[in-house]
Amino acid sequence: METAVFYQFVTEVPQAAAIWSALFLLALGVLAVLVARPERDRPIGDPSPAVPTAREVAAAEVVDRRRYAEEVAVAAAGAARTAQRRRDAWLISQEQAERAWARYDEADTAARRFAGSGALPTPGTPRTPAEYAARERYLHRAATAAYWRGDLSMAQLSDVFGRRHGWDPRRHPVEQEALLSRAIRDARRADHQAAADAERAAWRAAELAAESARVLAQEAALAAARLRPSRAPARRLVPGAARPAVVTRWRPARAG
Numbered sequence: 001m002e003t004a005v006f007y008q009f010v011t012e013v014p015q016a017a018a019i020w021s022a023l024f025l026l027a028l029g030v031l032a033v034l035v036a037r038p039e040r041d042r043p044i045g046d047p048s049p050a051v052p053t054a055r056e057v058a059a060a061e062v063v064d065r066r067r068y069a070e071e072v073a074v075a076a077a078g079a080a081r082t083a084q085r086r087r088d089a090w091l092i093s094q095e096q097a098e099r100a101w102a103r104y105d106e107a108d109t110a111a112r113r114f115a116g117s118g119a120l121p122t123p124g125t126p127r128t129p130a131e132y133a134a135r136e137r138y139l140h141r142a143a144t145a146a147y148w149r150g151d152l153s154m155a156q157l158s159d160v161f162g163r164r165h166g167w168d169p170r171r172h173p174v175e176q177e178a179l180l181s182r183a184i185r186d187a188r189r190a191d192h193q194a195a196a197d198a199e200r201a202a203w204r205a206a207e208l209a210a211e212s213a214r215v216l217a218q219e220a221a222l223a224a225a226r227l228r229p230s231r232a233p234a235r236r237l238v239p240g241a242a243r244p245a246v247v248t249r250w251r252p253a254r255a256g
Contacts, residue, residue: 062227069223076216083209090202093195100195104188107151111185114178136169139176151184 052060143160146152152160160167166179 065223065226069220069227072216072220072223076213076220079209079213079216083206083213086202086206086209090199090206093199093202097192097195097199100188100192104185104192107181107185107188111178111181114174114181132170135171135173135176138173139167139169139171142176142180146180146184151187152180153187156183156187 139160143152143157147154147157159165163169169176171179
């Protein structure tokens with residue numbers, strides 16, 4: 001009896017182990033297939049994403065066009081404000097250039113009055129220490145007054161007191177006036193040149209801003225026009241073209 005039981009155990013256990021191994025390998029293969037399928041995350045029976053219809057696509061395009069039109073309109077309004085500011089700045093710089101030119105013309109006229117003084121002899125005065133001291137005081141007073149009027153810079157006033165760049169307090173006051181007038185004329189000429197350069201730069205900036213505003217305004221108008229529904233053009237009658245025939249119904253004459 002024990003021998004039969006032992007024989008049955010020895011013969012049936014390997015068969016069961018082989019069956020279980022085959023089932024295990026089959027389960028692993030099925031699991032690998034399920035993991036590799038891209039649609040594993042979608043439940044069975046779930047419908048695929050719907051394709052947008054032509055009406056939905058048209059509605060999305062309308063939304064995009066409206067958004068674009070609003071953005072371009074905002075940009076065009078900002079460009080218009082910038083162009084106006086640049087134009088105002090150019091007008092201000094133009095006025096400053098005109099004032100600088102008027103100041104230079106006035107200084108040039110004053111300097112020309114002393115142009116002929118060089119041909120005349122310098123008035124004779126006693127060359128004493130007191131005379132030279134008086135001439136120096138006169139030059140310092142005249143240069144200081146020109147500085148406070150804005151006709152001389154601080155560097156030029158320092159040159160006068162430091163006796164640099166041709167400033168000699170021993171010269172006659174007539175010669176000092178001629179030197180001062182020429183120095184003022186040269187300074188105002190430089191001021192006018194700087195103002196003219198600033199005016200040209202402001203004009204170029206205003207022109208660029210105006211061109212940008214014009215382009216953006218045109219684009220905003222086109223974007224707004226795309227939002228309006230298109231209408232079929234009315235039919236125009238061409239001279240000489242055949243017109244549709246008019247059908248007239250027959251009516252009996254009225255009894256007299």
